[in-house]
Amino acid sequence: MHNIPIKTTSSDNMSVIEAIYQRRAVRNFTNDKTSRELILQLLDAAVQAPTAMHEEPWEFLIIQDPSVLQRISEASKKAFSELPPPPIPSASKMHQHFTSPDFSIFYNAPSLILICAKPVGEFATADCWLAAENLMLAACGHGLATCVIGFAVPTLNTIEWKKELGIPAEFQVVAPIILGLAAEKAAPVARKEAIILGWL
Numbered sequence: 001m002h003n004i005p006i007k008t009t010s011s012d013n014m015s016v017i018e019a020i021y022q023r024r025a026v027r028n029f030t031n032d033k034t035s036r037e038l039i040l041q042l043l044d045a046a047v048q049a050p051t052a053m054h055e056e057p058w059e060f061l062i063i064q065d066p067s068v069l070q071r072i073s074e075a076s077k078k079a080f081s082e083l084p085p086p087p088i089p090s091a092s093k094m095h096q097h098f099t100s101p102d103f104s105i106f107y108n109a110p111s112l113i114l115i116c117a118k119p120v121g122e123f124a125t126a127d128c129w130l131a132a133e134n135l136m137l138a139a140c141g142h143g144l145a146t147c148v149i150g151f152a153v154p155t156l157n158t159i160e161w162k163k164e165l166g167i168p169a170e171f172q173v174v175a176p177i178i179l180g181l182a183a184e185k186a187a188p189v190a191r192k193e194a195i196i197l198g199w200l
């Protein structure tokens, strides 16, 4: 384990409730690269997540090399462009945007963290998502911005990319999360009220 003290409070004293309500998916980043020390703190927060049978089935890969990020983006866009065109006009516009040469699926974020699941038990992916939310809330508490990039998942789980990135073939890339400083504040995205099916 890394010799980083477990942080129980954020640097700016944001409460967990504030972080839950303030976290947003950010898609516009500055070039500032998050330090290794801060990323280690975020990983430490991630692994505090609940984990079925205490399996702790997660492993992490950090990618900060812009050329690697660009190549993953291009490979994901290529895979997407080979899918049948969507029949709905709005989806077709989105399809065009996602495949345009200037578009990076990582929105030019300086860091990408992959949360990967070891093949242990039926809840390994659930555990990884819990770790993902911990990581994103901790990042928010540190004034950093994140966004899950599900778009990259199929490409990252190909044998070729796992081999290139050093991810064991039997692992599953569950949550790719971009990380950095927001270049602009993301607008809040409204949620529907929680629907209560019953209260017995």
Ligand SMILES: Cc1cc2nc3c(=O)[nH]c(=O)nc-3n(C[C@H](O)[C@H](O)[C@H](O)COP(=O)(O)O)c2cc1C
Pocket: 023, 024, 025, 026, 027, 147, 148, 149, 150, 151, 152, 186, 188, 189
């Ligand atoms: C599993 C998952 C996959 C996602 N994939 C993408 C993605 O590929 N690209 C993207 O821009 N946002 C992606 N998002 C972000 C969502 O679009 C975003 O969380 C949602 O619009 C709500 O906005 P908020 O997070 O600011 O509340 C993803 C979110 C989740 C949970």
